[in-house]
Amino acid sequence: MLVKEAKAVAHQWVQEEGSKLPGFVGAFYHGSTNWLPADVILPATSDLDIMLVFEDEVPAAKLGKFRYRDVLLEVSYLPQAQVQSPEQVLGNYHLAGSFRQPGIIADPSGRLTELQAAVAAAYANRR
Numbered sequence: 001m002l003v004k005e006a007k008a009v010a011h012q013w014v015q016e017e018g019s020k021l022p023g024f025v026g027a028f029y030h031g032s033t034n035w036l037p038a039d040v041i042l043p044a045t046s047d048l049d050i051m052l053v054f055e056d057e058v059p060a061a062k063l064g065k066f067r068y069r070d071v072l073l074e075v076s077y078l079p080q081a082q083v084q085s086p087e088q089v090l091g092n093y094h095l096a097g098s099f100r101q102p103g104i105i106a107d108p109s110g111r112l113t114e115l116q117a118a119v120a121a122a123y124a125n126r127r
Helices: 003-016 086-092 094-098 110-124
Strands: 024-030 047-054 064-068 071-079 105-107
Touching: 003 024, 003 047, 003 064, 003 071, 003 105, 024 094, 024 110, 086 094, 086 110, 094 110, 105 110
Parallel strands: 047 071
Antiparallel strands: 024 047, 024 105, 064 071
16 A cells, blocks of 8 residues: 555544544644655555644543554544644654644644644754
């Protein structure tokens, strides 16, 4: 399966399942698939990381890794407080790479999309 096809499956899972969790405010692709071209094959043993963002507290039980429509997803949670400003995201190497290019899956308020654009504009700048 191509990376773009796996991301489409992940997007579908977020729409059908993840977005229905209490306190959900958004989701984005996270991890190594953000660095892969869309038209390369995602190895069957590789997972596709998804970060779900929640308004306040994150759910106590992490979903972790599971198969959904032949894609191994790894779903993690993040409180919205950790993605409030471009400076905050850029200061966290675990998050900055996920915002360097478009990768927002769901964003009802539009805040994650605005944040992504601001992070992408400053991502390559040295400090």
